[in-house]
Amino acid sequence: MTQRAPDVSFVIAAYNAADTIRRSIDSALAQTGVDVEVIVVDDCSKDETCAVVEELADPRVRLLRLAENRGPGGARNAGLEAARGDWIAILDADDTVSPQRLSRMIGLASSTEASIVVDNIDVLNLDGRLERMFPEAELERRRTLTLAAFIGSNVLFRSTFNFGYMKPIFERRFLNEHRLRFEETIRIGEDYILLASALAHGGRCVIDPSAGYCYHIREGSISRVLELRHIDAMMTADREFLARHTLDAEALAMQRRRDKSLVEAHAFLRLVEHLKSKSLAGATQVALTNPRALRHLRMPIAVRLRRLLAPIARMKPATSTVAAERPTSGESPHVSKG
Known part of the structure; x- marks a missing residue:
């Protein structure tokens, strides 16, 4: 049976x-x-x-x-x-x-x-x-x-x-x-x-x-940092998503807002990297090509990074200057959700 x-x-x-x-x-x-x-x-x-x-x-x-x-x-x-x-x-x-x-x-x-x-x-x-x-x-x-x-x-x-x-x-x-x-x-x-x-x-x-x-939320959650490659992967996935689906006007408008936010986030992370490495030339170039990234420096970088990470990571204790989360199913090979 x-x-x-x-x-x-x-x-x-x-x-x-x-x-x-x-x-x-x-x-x-x-x-x-x-x-x-x-x-x-x-x-x-x-x-x-x-x-x-x-x-x-x-x-x-x-x-x-x-x-x-x-x-x-x-x-x-x-x-x-x-x-x-x-x-x-x-x-x-x-x-x-x-x-x-x-x-x-x-x-x-x-x-x-x-x-x-x-x-x-x-x-x-x-x-x-x-x-x-x-x-x-x-x-x-x-x-x-x-x-x-x-x-x-x-x-x-x-x-x-x-x-x-x-x-x-x-x-x-x-x-x-x-x-x-x-x-x-x-x-x-x-x-x-x-x-x-x-x-x-x-x-x-x-x-x-x-x-x-x-x-x-648990002690000792595996830490990870939002990196440029993660934003790159998200942008690629979004492009593939748009290639597969036809969105209505409202959804497409929201997707354009999301696209802009990803570009802005990418520029902001590049700006942070240049500032950390004390590369004034690199930071200046990013600021000139994407001036919107500069506005996020009005508050402490660590705070802004946590807010950047919030929509794509869950609420777990931070153990680095960037909001840190334990991955969905593992450590370094597993960077969790969005």
Whole structure:
């Protein structure tokens, strides 16, 4: 007899996540009102991640070991290919979900004929404080997430209502019909491109104002710095996105704002590099070619860099002058989301 497919496939990309992976898996298995499977994709961890997963001995949990490190996008894609559930839920290896999250979101999707659902987010700080990321009243007013609103919230240097933080669930049938997968060539912003592509394909995305996903801020998060190559990769990914999709007037206007912000961010990072190396000639050249980069020097560089990073990185403690975040599924090979 053919085994019934689960309602939800949780995909967890893991890299050196031995300290947190059990907590994440347990929260996924604790879902009420839905049948789940949990696919843990180990991206060549050097710690005991695989051993921790294998100790669970739960038939609902599957462990996939990648032969080579593929980064967060590649690891998640391996999980998507193995998934059998009607819905796909991405869960980071050090975060958790509330027990009612998936039943609530799937119920909302069913009643609204949506193929994508996003919800609010809780942030658990080191001191135990729980903070809600988005005011519920704001999400109540929106109810749906359009492509224009999503792109507009991901304009760099803008820190309010950045919907790039949201962790959507996708109908697996919709992803497969449109051949949607995470971009493996970029190590930052792969989340952004997937959701933007789904919306560009006409996916209806509804918003659950309540919070079901919890970001856990933890001590010793892996640091990383936003570098010029990351901005270059994001600009390339955006160009490829625009080549594949035709945007309506509102979404295109927001994309132009985002394009300008990426160019401005690139110039600002170059300006910072020249200032750090005390290259007056280099700084002058950047200022002349992109004078808008100068205006960000009105506040301390470290503060401006943190604001620059905010739309494409999650809220984690900084351990360098640039906002520092732990990657989605690992350390140096894994530069996390957007």
